Amino acid sequence: MMTTVYGRICSSHFDPVEKKPLYHFHPGKEIYSIGSLGCNLRCKFCQNWEISQTGTEDHPYLHQYSPEQIVRNALSHNENIGIAYTYNEPAVWFEFMKDTAIRAKETGLLNAMVTNGFINPAPLLELVPFMDAFSVDLKGFTEAFYKSYTSSGLQPVLDTLLLLKKCNKHIEITNLVITNANDDPGDFRRMVDWIANHLGRDTVLHISRYFPMYEMTHEMTPVATLRDFYHIARQSLHYVYIGNVIEKEGQNTYCPGCRRIVISRVGYITEVTGLDSDGNCIYCDHNILDV
Ligand code: SF4
Secondary structure: OOOOOOOEEOEEEEEEHHHOOOOOOOOOOEEEEEEOOOOOOOOOOOOOHHHHOOOHHHOOOOEEOOHHHHHHHHHOOOOEEEEEEOOOOHHHHHHHHHHHHHHHHHOOOEEEEEEOOOOOHHHHHHHOOOOOEEEEEOOOOOHHHHHHHHOOOOHHHHHHHHHHHHOOOEEEEEEEEOOOOOOOHHHHHHHHHHHHHHOOOOOEEEEEEOOOOOOOOOOOOOHHHHHHHHHHHHOOOOEEEEEOOOOOOOOOEEOOOOOOEEEEEEOOEEEEOOEOOOOEEOOOOOEOOOO
């Protein structure tokens, strides 16, 4: 097999790190985000289907970069913390991601992979030494959902999460809640309990709102469902957020020790108000962020 997308980038932006979403990884900072084409999944609800479900022949406007050029771009903004491999599934441009991540690390930049988690252990272990954070989709909690809606399976994603945990990596999980597809409260509760029991109660979970997209016409997720799921998740996990919607609840970070707000968020405006430079709560010294 030979990759046709090495260094071929279709999107590059300086994004808030919260957009990945990563809420507990250098909050309020920006990260240079790059994406290419293709995906190993076929999600019927894909929000980036124009770049994920296509080949290079349909995209004459790809720009060719070397890893060094990407790193130079990333270093051109003083406030930028690193590089995010995102937009489409970066596992399908593994070679370029790895080469770029190695060079980025040499300059002191951080690396973050935004992934569906459907990657074999051996290549994942090749990436782990250079990757600082992983934003992983956990799209549902039944094999039937994964098979019907993504043409893949659940267990490999769970195995990825377990391996990342074993490697002591920063993990944030995103669950897109789709109306009449993966919105069974019992399944959601089982998922949250699995996260708490296997990855720990401090694992960050983003509950994200679905909008009809690509091949899916199911109604957008009611905000009431997101709120219900938020409260279910908060029974087991310390850090739960609601995304993809303008909503007051599920935005701020509360210290699990003293319940005060330590990071406040309005949209992508983030203010770290209650943490010291070691990532500990200034009111009760509870550790919130790994710095
Ligand atoms: S894994 Fe992500 S990029 Fe790939 S098809 Fe699914 S939603 Fe789209």
